[in-house]
Amino acid sequence: MIYYDKVSKVYPDKTVALDDVSFGIEPKEFVTIVGHSGAGKTTLMKMLIAEEWPTDGAVFFESTNIHKLSKKEMSKLRRRIGMVFQDYRLIPTKTVYENIAFAMEAIGRNDAEVASDVPHVLELVDLGHKIWNFPRELSGGERQRVAIARAIVTQPDIIIADEPTGNLDPVNTYEIIRILQKINELGRTVLLTTHNKGVVDTIGGRVITMERGKIVKDDRSGRYIL
């Protein structure tokens, strides 16, 4: 489904973010990418949505080179990828409903679908009672659940969660991981980055360990070796 082919990323200041990284992800997999800060996890994620461009190598989504897509094709690809960020990236001037509805409207869903699916997905993340609140009125855990709701409402093929628990307490962390697992059980591919050993132990499954831009371990037994 996704394949990183000898991907390297060197920033203009010579910082090496990724160094000859190659690996593939199959449909319906739950892949956790672990590593210390600066290991290259986020850069790896950003490559998949063309927020970053490789200096060498290529990233393929269903055998399409992502970085050779036109802007229009890129917009369409992004609609198949749900993104969850550590800092939530909710739009502060929109209510919870509008933040999620926007993602549906952006891909051309009609008003009836928006009106039925948004409350439904909010119930899934247990936020049905906060539908008309603004992000500033929510806790960190609630904001992250809204971000997950926004990522899954369009029923994307893959969910990318970049340090989604980085700003959360243990209770909310567990809650978010539980939701991501549930999404995976429903048949979606999930790509998660974290440096939280507890999270990795909870999830199990495939764990890719990164260090200084390189993959040092690709373990399918759910072990965090650093």
Add this chain to the structure above:
Amino acid sequence: MVFTTLKRITRTGFVNFWRNGFLSFAAIVVITLSLCSFGAIIFTSAFGRTLLADVKDKVDINVYFTLSAPESDILALQSDLNSLPEVASTTYVSRDDALAAFTARWQDNALIMQGLQEVGDNPFPASINIKAKDPGRYGDIAAYLTNKNPTDASGTPIIEKVNYQENKLIIDRLSRIIPTVEQAGTVIALLLVIVAVIVVWNTIRLIIFTAKDEIAVMKLVGASNIYVRGPLVVSGIMYGLVSAAITLVLMAAFAYWSDTLLLRLAGVQVAADFGLLVNVLSDYFRANFAEIFVIIVGAGVVLGGVSSYIAARRYLKV
């Protein structure tokens, strides 16, 4: 689908305009100030044009005829003058008209009236007052009269005097000053417009800058450029429309207030003597409201909308 997209873009633009209260307020203040400078240009130009037209109107030359000049020859000359392309209008003042005007003016002055009676016969010559289309053409008209040198049936010249030389100094000066004033006005107006556009552009750019993270998020969830940019442009147009409405109200208030102020400062009689200053702006505002409306609203919409459209471009590259 297109209708739904437009509806959503418009709705989001309106909602953003309302919810970004402080930013919208700041944008409206800046655009209103800029549009006010446009308004100032319009008013200054209208006032200046009226003033120049009045000054031009006050400049003329008079041809005085000999006391024996036959009226038919004078009227023939007037007809010739009217056919000249340089001439805007001519007014014939007969000897009787001149005497009547003099009498009407000095009828309360016994000394003057007594002197007039002592003279006996009508001492006033007939004359033709000539107004040129352009003050710079009076020299040509005077030259025409000199060259033509009309005579009566007996061959005696009928023109006693043309007062061009007496007025020449002021006519020459006005001929130089008027185009200079018009050019300077155009340059100042252009500079003001440029400053206004730069200020508005930077303000809108700052507002879009504050929304750059939102723009990035929208792009990352797969929104097309039009979906991201559309609401920003709608908000920009809203800034422009609200600013234009405020500016038009301010312009109307200024037009009427300035007239009242002039009357108060100058006194009704004095202001009436200088008729050009009375009601210039309010009359102009009323007479040209449609044009002013289009200019101010158009400028507001273009400033707000186009600035937003261009300013959003750099953040769409996500």
